[in-house]
């Protein structure tokens with residue numbers, strides 16, 4: 001059985017998908033992963049909107065000027081939203097849930113990609129969040145952090161080369177600047 005570390009090394013953003021649908025069982029497992037995500041004070045401020053309607057996916061893929069094309073091709077898109085009124089840590093909580101979904105999808109042999117929505121804009125300048133809220137009927141007071149695209153991979157990506165990890169970003173005991181060890 002694949003270890004968590006092996007999964008992390010294998011995981012990549014997958015942006016190309018076949019037409020095969022994600023099974024109901026896999027959808028349930030992925031959403032269970034989202035609902036298992038930890039949240040500050042266990043407030044669980046998130047809400048998830050699952051979309052497989054092709055016309056809606058196409059509209060969502062236009063929500064920002066660049067970087068949202070995988071939405072049009074995926075079998076399932078999950079909009080990750082939260083109410084700021086439910087927790088002051090809603091951004092962190094949404095991010096963790098989205099990451100859990102991506103990891104669970106990868107573990108199931110599926111591909112997934114995080115598509116940023118909050119803070120992004122369509123080609124005509126419209127706020128991407130407004131577009132997503134409009135397409136999916138999400139209330140105005142909900143923040144839409146991202147859309148996680150999921151599907152059967154139609155691309156192969158090599159596992160991460162762990163020799164290239166940025167160990168210089170890891171500081172032991174105290175902050176070290178580059179070249180410190182030469183002093």
Ligand SMILES: Cc1cc2nc3c(=O)[nH]c(=O)nc-3n(C[C@H](O)[C@H](O)[C@H](O)COP(=O)(O)O)c2cc1C
Nearest residue numbers: 011012013014015066067068070113114115116117
């Ligand atoms: C906060 C965040 C926002 C991202 N937004 C997008 C996006 O809008 N479109 C996209 O294709 N990929 C997006 N990605 C995926 C990153 O581009 C990807 O994770 C990064 O290039 C590293 O590649 P990897 O996931 O294959 O390791 C996003 C990832 C994160 C964590």
